Amino acid sequence: MNNNSKVLALKYRPQVFDDLIGQEVVAETITNSIKADKIPNAYLFTGIRGIGKTTTARIVAKGLNCSKGIENLCKKDLCENCKSIADASHIDVLEMDAASKTGVDDVRDLIEFSRYGPTSAKYKIFIIDEVHMLSKQAFNALLKTLEEPPAYLKFIFATTEIKKIPITVVSRCQRFDLSRIKSTELFEFIKKIKDKENGNVSDEALKLIVKISEGSVRDALSLLDRGLLSLEQNTELDLNAAQKIFGYFDKSQLINLFELILKGEEKKVINIYRKIYDQGVEPKVFINDFLEILYYYKNINSLSLESTNFSLNDEEFSKIKEISNQVNSEILILFWQFAVSSLEELDIVSNQHLSIEMFLIRLMHLSSIKLKQDTKKEQTSHNIDDRIQKKKKENEFDDNSRVINQIKNVAQEEKHKPDVKQEVEAIDKNLINSFEDLLDICTQKKEIKLKYELEKNVNLVKFERNRIEISFNDNLDKDFVKDLSSKLFEWTSERWIITFSKSKGEMSIKEKQKNRKDKLINEVKSSETYQMVMEKFPDAELIDVKLNGKEEDKND
The missing domain is CATH 1.10.8.60 (Helicase, Ruva Protein; domain 3)
Known part of the structure; x- marks a missing residue:
């Protein structure tokens, strides 16, 4: 066959180790083993399609049988052995496709053929492509020969499915994982x-x-x-x-589409998608590319332009980075979930094109709802910030007063320097004046277990200074009273009396929170906003409701 009439994949197929790209470590290891005459009984090459497994197997066969030796391996003026191996016509180098010869009888014929030494080369070599296709019985028949073959016999296996090969076979081979090309x-x-x-x-x-x-x-x-x-x-x-x-389309169209989705411009979004569809892009390809863009929006700050594998150019990379800083991560994660579910939906619907349009419309409504919620959160955070700043100013004023008083009484302090421990105790005595104060101090002191018991399993009957009267449920920890008493003494330096009452007392904190949550959910379900959401997303379910700062204060 004329070399110019070959397809490029065959025309530029590597003929020596130096021609291989991206597999330098594998090539160097095999070359060194042949030079040192430490050749394994069997090689096993694994990796994705089209990265050189069978090609490497042929080069190894050449390296073992080349008339000029491994150091002068034929590249242009091929010796008789190298030429025959390249043409797959060498009598001592047998290439077998395991996909077409999977049975135990085929392997028995192979073993029978291996009993005879090489005719014109140094080694008799069996190259078995897609070796994972062999049956279990065929692998078992091969085991003994594979472990202790004659000195002249070598096996070279190639596979894309290494997990399908029995471990007993893999352990008898020298395994090489060919990496994906950068x-x-x-x-x-x-x-x-x-x-x-x-x-x-x-x-x-x-x-x-x-x-x-x-x-x-x-x-x-x-x-x-x-x-x-x-x-x-x-x-x-x-x-x-x-x-x-x-069948691919310009990524910048997808970036513009995403920006318009966030803005809620429905007509422009649908028009852009229809242009993409008219270019011959399949709906599944569109969704997969959309998922890829979502990934970049979510992780762009931890990526470099080179790490995107040429998916983006400089301008697209910069634009995504700019937009991503303005988008909440929660929106991106929700978009991802909707995109994945839409990908599964495409296998069900008959008109996939219409399904994609509805998917984009749903995203616009979803982003508008989320953005409204985010606006409320920002308002709440501003209110909280104002309250924090106000509290700081009050504390600064108190601190200044203390400093002035300390300056006035320096001499007195030097004469009558109080015990530090007593001062701390005096301060701590006034910390707990209510059940809520007790919960707060548990949080501050990181007594999580104690706080859990107080919130979940305790019903307050009466709270007084140095005295707490409670009722409880069956889940209360047996050491609760002992733990609480010791902690109260530690925090206040005073003895506290904890008594159990037959009265039911108030609801536990967790019960109050649950009742409040159920009440809020019922209120929201009767609102117009909820009805609008359910019309758009009938499968949606309301799980929780969060209030802004002012509303929480009112409820409290």
């Missing part, structure tokens, strides 16, 4: 191929090819081949043309 490395590689083929392709189009290929060299070369054949001579394959050929 985007920058793959870009430089196909750019060189484009120059050799005199192809007129823009860098942006090449970057799109790299993105679509997902680290597979074969996929990248196949896409490049398709792109070069799709255009007339002297016509450049630019980004727009590549997007049409490969």
